[in-house]
Amino acid sequence: MAGPLMAGLMQAKGAPRRGIRLSDRVLIAGQTGKGKTELARMIVEGMQPVRVIAFDPKGELEFPSVEPARNPGQLVERMHGAVVHYIPASFDRPALEEVCEIVWETPGPYIWWIDEASEVSSPNWCPAGLRLAVTQGRQAEKMVLALTQRLAEIHPVFRSQSEHVILMVPAPIVLDLKTVAGNVRREAGSLDHELSQLHAEYGDYAHLWYVRDTDELRRCAPIPLTSPQVPAPGGDEAEGVESSSCEDSDSA
Numbered sequence: 372m373a374g375p376l377m378a379g380l381m382q383a384k385g386a387p388r389r390g391i392r393l394s395d396r397v398l399i400a401g402q403t404g405k406g407k408t409e410l411a412r413m414i415v416e417g418m419q420p421v422r423v424i425a426f427d428p429k430g431e432l433e434f435p436s437v438e439p440a441r442n443p444g445q446l447v448e449r450m451h452g453a454v455v456h457y458i459p460a461s462f463d464r465p466a467l468e469e470v471c472e473i474v475w476e477t478p479g480p481y482i483w484w485i486d487e488a489s490e491v492s493s494p495n496w497c498p499a500g501l502r503l504a505v506t507q508g509r510q511a512e513k514m515v516l517a518l519t520q521r522l523a524e525i526h527p528v529f530r531s532q533s534e535h536v537i538l539m540v541p542a543p544i545v546l547d548l549k550t551v552a553g554n555v556r557r558e559a560g561s562l563d564h565e566l567s568q569l570h571a572e573y574g575d576y577a578h579l580w581y582v583r584d585t586d587e588l589r590r591c592a593p594i595p596l597t598s599p600q601v602p603a604p605g606g607d608e609a610e611g612v613e614s615s616s617c618e619d620s621d622s623a
């Protein structure tokens with residue numbers, strides 16, 4: 372039956388709030404172990420049914436019955452699956468360029484989940500296919516869901532293009548806060564204050580969710596961890612995903 376995501380949509384009063392759509396780019400930042408991957412998993416489950424292409428540089432994700440691809444040839448072979456799991460055997464740039472080109476040339480819709488964007492990009496470099504997906508993937512519904520521990524160590528295109536920027540508590544280091552502040556149109560000090568308050572109130576796994584279209588900053592309680600559930604197709608898909616436990620920030 373309806374999971375927490377759908378419950379959130381049904382509870383929404385008045386006009387539906389801006390949720391996550393397949394034409395969106397999403398960036399989730401936070402320190403290690405603070406819930407980025409769990410949140411990404413929830414977002415991906417809430418968007419089903421749609422192909423998921425998971426780039427897993429740390430080799431930490433698990434998809435039952437899906438054999439990971441580890442090189443470009445295996446990626447091509449497995450690209451038609453509903454879930455494509457790629458664990459790079461090499462981080463050299465030509466190899467990353469090749470695999471990202473393969474994904475970019477694959478027709479949408481899909482969710483391209485990059486579980487650590489600083490492993491596949493740097494402030495000065497991003498594989499062309501990945502950069503194209505971020506900048507030009509909206510119309511073809513090539514959603515990019517990028518996660519990072521370090522906002523200042525990823526290519527700037529993720530920060531500038533994302534319709535949703537989600538910051539997990541506790542607050543990141545000052546350099547990272549200053550790096551992302553302009554992208555979410557808030558002062559670094561005010562983000563630091565909001566994140567500290569949120570952490571004090573809810574503890575780990577709470578997050579601030581910036582929505583670019585509406586310039587909202589939402590304060591979100593930790594998502595409840597439940598067993599994986601895939602919402603029934605034909606539900607509220609058009610509105611996309613929204614967390615059930617967010618409220619507007621005072622500084623929104």
Ligand SMILES: Nc1ncnc2c1ncn2[C@@H]1O[C@H](COP(=O)(O)OP(=O)(O)OP(=O)(O)O)[C@@H](O)[C@H]1O
Nearest residue numbers: 402403404405406407408409520576593594595596
């Ligand atoms: N919302 C939550 N409620 C309760 N526990 C959570 C929640 N989110 C994450 N956790 C716990 O924290 C652990 C680490 O979470 P997760 O793997 O999502 O961290 P991460 O931010 O992806 O870390 P890393 O950067 O190292 O990949 C999970 O295995 C789970 O035990």
Ligand SMILES: [Mg+2]
Nearest residue numbers: 407408409486
């Ligand atoms: Mg993780």
